[in-house]
Amino acid sequence: MQTQLLIHSPGQMLEEMRAQAPLVQCITNFVAMNIAANVLLAAGASPAMVSAQEEAGEFASIAGALTVNIGTLSPLWVGGMKSAAKAASEHGKPWVFDPVAHYATTYRRAVTAELVALKPTIIRGNASEIIAFAGSKSGGKGVDSGDAARAAEGPALGLAKQLGTVVAVTGETDFVTDGQTSWRIHGGSPLMPRVTALGCSLTGLVGAFAATRPEKPLDATVAALALFAVAGEAAAAQASGPGSFSVAFLDQLAAIDAATLDAQARIEAA
Ligand SMILES: Nc1ncnc2c1ncn2[C@@H]1O[C@H](COP(=O)(O)OP(=O)(O)OP(=O)(O)O)[C@@H](O)[C@H]1O
Ligand SMILES: Cc1ncsc1CCO
Numbered sequence: 001m002q003t004q005l006l007i008h009s010p011g012q013m014l015e016e017m018r019a020q021a022p023l024v025q026c027i028t029n030f031v032a033m034n035i036a037a038n039v040l041l042a043a044g045a046s047p048a049m050v051s052a053q054e055e056a057g058e059f060a061s062i063a064g065a066l067t068v069n070i071g072t073l074s075p076l077w078v079g080g081m082k083s084a085a086k087a088a089s090e091h092g093k094p095w096v097f098d099p100v101a102h103y104a105t106t107y108r109r110a111v112t113a114e115l116v117a118l119k120p121t122i123i124r125g126n127a128s129e130i131i132a133f134a135g136s137k138s139g140g141k142g143v144d145s146g147d148a149a150r151a152a153e154g155p156a157l158g159l160a161k162q163l164g165t166v167v168a169v170t171g172e173t174d175f176v177t178d179g180q181t182s183w184r185i186h187g188g189s190p191l192m193p194r195v196t197a198l199g200c201s202l203t204g205l206v207g208a209f210a211a212t213r214p215e216k217p218l219d220a221t222v223a224a225l226a227l228f229a230v231a232g233e234a235a236a237a238q239a240s241g242p243g244s245f246s247v248a249f250l251d252q253l254a255a256i257d258a259a260t261l262d263a264q265a266r267i268e269a270a
């Protein structure tokens with residue numbers, strides 16, 4: 001499709017990311033911790049799950065990027081999330097926010113407002129999460145999306161303009177925008193939402209690409225989503241269900257090279 005319109009092709013970004021193997025600080029939930037670390041390692045990055053308030057800010061100053069995910073939120077997490085986000089901003093490091101089910105409870109809404117005020121570079125969520133930011137009623141059920149990704153494109157654009165961040169909505173088709181330029185990424189598989197925490201893991205991978213090209217958060221996000229889409233499609237072709245998909249997906253994240261990614265990514269200007 002129109003990959004050539006991106007300043008950096010996803011393949012070129014993948015090569016650069018693997019050459020750098022960036023250190024990505026992932027403050028993610030208890031469910032995602034293991035699969036997210038494996039996804040980053042398979043793709044070629046170096047994850048570190050460092051979240052304690054006593055060290056999260058200091059660590060953010062040495063990491064290439066920070067990712068923050070509120071999936072299993074409790075007071076234990078919040079101090080570390082905030083000090084890491086502040087330190088990342090102060091040191092000019094990109095940070096990615098994954099607002100898991102932020103609409104579900106008063107507590108999640110309050111913590112989300114505090115984190116958004118710390119100016120994430122990129123927000124990555126499913127359709128229900130992005131729709132809820134626009135104040136519209138979303139169809140989400142807990143952490144799972146209940147809305148079509150297409151329905152979240154308008155809210156994503158509005159959110160990107162309002163906050164001056166890159167916003168990515170994932171689902172059957174992904175949509176990424178910085179409020180000016182927008183892309184759709186096709187591919188992936190319906191098996192992906194049947195394996196827990198792949199979205200959380202993708203947020204970590206967005207962090208890895210953003211660490212590689214901190215000055216290009218839009219292109220970096222597109223590259224991460226394109227790698228997931230191509231790897232997901234290839235893994236589904238070999239899988240007989242969510243279990244074997246999960247294994248094949250990690251193998252594909254490691255096996256896909258720059259040329260394959262550029263040849264198979266289906267990226268459309270939106
Ligand atoms: N129906 C689908 N068809 C193709 N790909 C999909 C589909 N649903 C999700 N994906 C892909 O799955 C990955 C994770 O996105 P998803 O929207 O499921 O995240 P999420 O809801 O935040 O996940 P989680 O909270 O379980 O971590 C993305 O790469 C997305 O493109
Ligand atoms: C299942 C689940 N519950 C809280 S976080 C999480 C991982 C997917 O978001």
Ligand SMILES: [Mg+2]
Pocket residue numbers: 100125126143199200
């Ligand atoms: Mg999610």
